[in-house]
Amino acid sequence: MRISAAGPAFFPVFAALHRECFARSWDEAAFAGLFDTPGTFGLIAVADDSAPVGLCLYRVVADQAEILTIGVLPQARGTGAGRALIAEAAADAAVRGAARLFLEVSVNNAAARRLYAATGFIPIGLRKNYYKEQVDGAMIPVDAEILAKNLG
Ligand SMILES: CC(C)(COP(=O)(O)OP(=O)(O)OC[C@H]1O[C@@H](n2cnc3c(N)ncnc32)[C@H](O)[C@@H]1OP(=O)(O)O)[C@@H](O)C(=O)NCCC(=O)NCCS
Structure with missing residues (x-):
């Protein structure tokens, strides 16, 4: 498995991966919209057979990212792709001048929270009712945890 930088030529790949990973997925137009903002970068994780198995988008603004x-595709999880994507995003953001890397995660997303804890992120706050998630057929509000990791 390797991690590669991926730009606009990969919008269809980003959209296909995102669809497999998220209940509410982003299409190619959504990725194009994100890349309209300067400082937005993409990565894909590529398996040994050259198939894309994961994506990560990150944004660097001044000293924050x-x-x-x-x-990561369900069938490729648990093999280090998520950890490798975080490591490359953090390293590249640091090279581009970021001192701190932030993200938000649903308090219900145990796998992602474990990944972030394992890669050095620390909880710094909570956004109440930030997401809406389907639970037993009903959409309910769910808090987002804000995490940060010092770079460099
Ligand atoms: C979260 C996600 C990206 C993790 O990707 P992954 O490639 O499976 O993660 P890794 O294999 O690199 O695991 C890294 C660490 O995360 C933790 N982890 C990952 N998945 C886990 C799970 N299902 N249960 C418990 N811990 C888990 C482990 O601590 C692991 O460390 P280890 O390798 O020392 O055991 C993946 O589960 C995913 O795509 N989920 C759906 C989309 C999503 O929720 N994205 C995050 C939104 S904020």
Whole structure:
């Protein structure tokens, strides 16, 4: 598995991966919209057979960076792709001048919270009722935890 930088030519790949990873997924137009903002970068994780298995988008503004999305195909999870995507995003954001990397995660997303704890993120706050998630057929408000990791 390797991690590669991925730009606008990969919008269809980003959209296909995102669809497999998230219940509410982003289409190609959504990725194009994100890349309209300067300082937005993409990564894909590529398996040994050259198939894309994960994506990560992040944005660097002055000395702060943010993970916009990260996902790994269900069949490729648990093999270190998420950890490798975070490591590359953090390293590249630091090279581009970021001192801190932020992200938001649903308090219900145990796998992602474990990944972030394992890669050095610390909880710094809570956004109440930030997401809406389907639970037993009903959409309910769910808090987002804000995490930060010092770079460099
Ligand atoms: C969260 C996600 C990106 C993790 O990707 P992954 O490639 O499976 O993660 P890794 O294999 O690199 O695991 C890294 C660490 O995360 C933790 N972890 C990952 N998945 C886990 C799970 N299902 N249960 C418990 N811990 C888990 C482990 O601590 C692991 O460390 P270890 O390798 O020392 O055991 C993946 O589950 C995913 O795409 N989920 C759906 C999309 C999503 O929720 N994205 C995050 C939105 S904020």
